[in-house]
Amino acid sequence: MMSAKDMAKVMIVILAIVFLTRTDGKAIKKRAVSEIQFMHNLGKYLASLERIEWLRKKLQDVHRFPSLGAPLGAGEGGSQRSPPKEENILVDHHPKSLGEGDKADVDVLIKAKSQ
Amino acid sequence: LLSTITMTTIGALPQLCDVLRLLQEEQDQCLQELSKDRREDVSPQLPVPGCEGLWDNMSCWPSSAPGHTVEVECPRFLQMLTSRNGSLFRNCTPDGWSETFPRPDLACGVNVNDSSNERRHAYLLKLKVMYTVGYSSSLVMLLVALSILCALRRLHCTRNYIHMHLFVSFILRALSNFIKDAVLFSSDDVTYCDTHRVGCKLVMIFFQYCIMANYAWLLVEGLYLHTLLVISFFSERKCLQGFIALGWGSPAVFVASWAITRHFLEDIGCWDINANASIWWVIRGPVILSILINFILFINILRILMRKLRTQETGGNEVNQYKRLAKSTLLLIPLFGVHYIVFAFSPEDAMEVQLFFELALGSFQGLVVAILYCFLNGEVQLEVQKKWRQWNLQGFPLRPVALSLSFSNGTSGPTHGTKGSPSEQSRGICRASII
Numbered sequence: 001m002m003s004a005k006d007m008a009k010v011m012i013v014i015l016a017i018v019f020l021t022r023t024d025g026k027a028i029k030k031r032a033v034s035e036i037q038f039m040h041n042l043g044k045y046l047a048s049l050e051r052i053e054w055l056r057k058k059l060q061d062v063h064r065f066p067s068l069g070a071p072l073g074a075g076e077g078g079s080q081r082s083p084p085k086e087e088n089i090l091v092d093h094h095p096k097s098l099g100e101g102d103k104a105d106v107d108v109l110i111k112a113k114s115q
Numbered sequence: 116l117l118s119t120i121t122m123t124t125i126g127a128l129p130q131l132c133d134v135l136r137l138l139q140e141e142q143d144q145c146l147q148e149l150s151k152d153r154r155e156d157v158s159p160q161l162p163v164p165g166c167e168g169l170w171d172n173m174s175c176w177p178s179s180a181p182g183h184t185v186e187v188e189c190p191r192f193l194q195m196l197t198s199r200n201g202s203l204f205r206n207c208t209p210d211g212w213s214e215t216f217p218r219p220d221l222a223c224g225v226n227v228n229d230s231s232n233e234r235r236h237a238y239l240l241k242l243k244v245m246y247t248v249g250y251s252s253s254l255v256m257l258l259v260a261l262s263i264l265c266a267l268r269r270l271h272c273t274r275n276y277i278h279m280h281l282f283v284s285f286i287l288r289a290l291s292n293f294i295k296d297a298v299l300f301s302s303d304d305v306t307y308c309d310t311h312r313v314g315c316k317l318v319m320i321f322f323q324y325c326i327m328a329n330y331a332w333l334l335v336e337g338l339y340l341h342t343l344l345v346i347s348f349f350s351e352r353k354c355l356q357g358f359i360a361l362g363w364g365s366p367a368v369f370v371a372s373w374a375i376t377r378h379f380l381e382d383i384g385c386w387d388i389n390a391n392a393s394i395w396w397v398i399r400g401p402v403i404l405s406i407l408i409n410f411i412l413f414i415n416i417l418r419i420l421m422r423k424l425r426t427q428e429t430g431g432n433e434v435n436q437y438k439r440l441a442k443s444t445l446l447l448i449p450l451f452g453v454h455y456i457v458f459a460f461s462p463e464d465a466m467e468v469q470l471f472f473e474l475a476l477g478s479f480q481g482l483v484v485a486i487l488y489c490f491l492n493g494e495v496q497l498e499v500q501k502k503w504r505q506w507n508l509q510g511f512p513l514r515p516v517a518l519s520l521s522f523s524n525g526t527s528g529p530t531h532g533t534k535g536s537p538s539e540q541s542r543g544i545c546r547a548s549i550i
Contacts, residue, residue, distance in 0.1 A: 006418070007411075007415075010411055010414060010415075011411070014407065014410070014411070030461075030463050030466070031389065031395065031399065032399045032402050032403050032459065033326055033398070033399070033402055034458075034469060034470055034473035034474045034477065035292060035295075035322075035326055035474065036323075036326070036389070036398075037466065037469075037470060038239065038242065038243075038246075038470055038474055039295065039299065039387050039388075040387070040388050040389060041235070041239060041470075042236075042239050042243075042300065043299065043384075043387045043388045044388055045232055045235065045236050045239065046300070047131065047384075047388070048232065049232075049236075050131050051131050051134065051196065054131055054134075055196070055220075055225060058172070058173065059218075059219055059220050059225070061172055062171055062172055062173045062215065062219055
C-alpha cells in the first residue's frame with residue numbers, strides 16, 4: 001500500500017516537472033491532444049494557403065486594373081460633355097465591376113478549396 | 116469592429132471570409148461615396164477634365180484634378196493580413212489615372228511567395244496517411260475483439276465490461292477521426308464563408324467528445340485496477356455504474372461547456388482552429404488531468420505489485436499469480452495510455468516529434484489493446500477454443516452454440532451441462548487474474 005507520504009512525494013515530483021516545463025510559457029500554446037493539434041496545424045496551413053492564393057489573384061487583378069481602367073477613364077472623360085449619358089455610364093460601369101469582382105473571389109475560393 | 120479585427124490578428128491570421136467581408140464593406144462604402152460625389156458634381160454643367168473617383172477592387176481613389184498625385188492608405192484588408200501600414204499612390208494625368216505605385220504587395224508588406232510552410236505541410240500529409248493506416252487497422256481489430264467479448268457470455272464480468280467500453284471508445288475515436296478528415300480536409304464545397312455551418316460544428320463536437328471519452332475510459336481502466344488492488348471489498352455493480360458515468364458522462368459535460376463557450380466567445384470557422392487558449396482549457400485541462408491521474412495510478416499500482424512480490428515468499432501458486440501480474444503490468448502501458456505523459460508537458464518545439472509519436476504510433480494503441488486484452492488473453496483463447504470444440508462436436512456447423520445457449524431454454528444435448536452455471540463459471544474465470 002502506498003502511504004500518503006509517498007503519494008505526496010510523487011505529486012511533488014510531477015508538479016515540479018510540470019512547472020519546470022511550463023516556465024518558458026511555450027507549452028501554453030500546445031493543444032495537449034495530438035489529433036486536435038494536427039487539425040489545428042493543418043487547418044491553419046490550409047487557411048493560409050487559401051488566403052495567399054486569393055491575395056495573389058487579387059493583386060494581379062489590381063495590377064492589371066489601370067490598363068483596363070485608363071482607357072475607360074479616358075472614354076468617360078470624352079463623354080463627359082453630355083451629362084445624362086455620363087450618368088448612365090456610372091450606373092452601368094460600377095455594378096458590372098462589382099459583379100466581376102465577386103465572381104473572381106468565388107473562383108479563387110473554389111480553386112483554393114479543391115487543392 | 117476594429118477591436119475585434121485587431122484581436123483576431125493577434126490570435127491568428129484571419130479567415131479569408133473575414134477578409135472578403137471587410138473588402139466588401141470597403142467597396143460598398145467607396146461606391147457610396149463616389150456616387151455621392153458624382154451627384155454633387157453633376158450640377159455644374161461645365162466638364163472638368165481630370166480623374167474620376169475610382170474603386171480599383173482594392174482601394175478607393177477620390178476624384179482628382181490632373182497633375183496631382185493621390186495618396187491612399189493601404190487597404191484595410193491588407194492591413195488585416197500584414198498588420199503593417201503603408202501608402203499607395205496614383206498620378207492623375209490628363210489621360211486618366213496612372214498605375215498604382217509602388218506595387219501594392221511591396222508597399223503594404225504582403226509576401227505572396229511565402230513557401231516556408233511547404234515542408235511542414237508535406238509532413239502533415241504524411242502523418243495523415245500514417246494515422247489513417249493506424250486507425251483503420253485498430254478499428255478492424257477492435258471490432259473483432261468487441262464482438263468476441265460480446266458473444267462469449269461467460270467472459271462477461273466487470274473487468275471485461277470495462278474493456279468493452281474502452282474498445283467502444285477507441286472505435287469511436289478512430290471513426291470520428293475519419294469523419295473529421297472527410298468533413299474538413301477533403302471537401303470542395305464553396306460554402307466556406309457561411310459561418311453558421313451547424314453540421315460541421317456538430318462533427319467537431321462529436322470529434323472532441325470521442326477523444327475525451329477515450330481518455331476518460333483509459334482513466335477508468337486505471338481507477339478500476341487501482342480500486343481492485345487497494346480496496347478489498349467494494350460493490351462491483353455500483354462501481355461499474357460510477358465508471359460508466361465517468362467514462363461517458365464527464366466528457367459530455369466538458370464538451371458541452373466547451374461548445375457553449377466556443378459559440379459565444381470564439382465562433383470562428385468550423386471550430387477547428389483554436390486560438391483562444393482559455394477556451395481550449397475546458398478540453399485541455401480535463402485531458403491533462405486524466406493523463407496525470409492515470410500516470411500516478413500506474414506508478415502506484417507498480418509499487419503495490421513490487422511490494423507484494425517482495426513480501427510473498429511462500430506458495431509457488433501465489434507467487435506465480437503475482438509474477439503473472441507483474442508481467443501484465445508491463446501490458447498496462449497501452450491500457451492506461453501511460454505514453455501520453457511523455458509529451459503532455461513537453462515544450463512546443465518538440466511538436467513534430469510529439470505528433471509523430473502520438474498520432475502515427477499512437478493510432479495503433481487500439482490495435483495493441485485489442486490484441487493484448489482479447490486475442491492474447493488466455494481466458495478468451497480458452498473460451499474460443501471451447502466454443503469451437505462444442506461447435507464441431509455438435510455437428511451443426513451452421514448453428515453456433517452461443518445462439519442455442521441464449522435462446523433455447525433447457526434443451527437437451529451438450530449445451531445443457533454448461534448452461535447450468537454460466538454466471539458462476541464466468542465469475543470464476545474473471546477472478547483468476549485481475550488484469
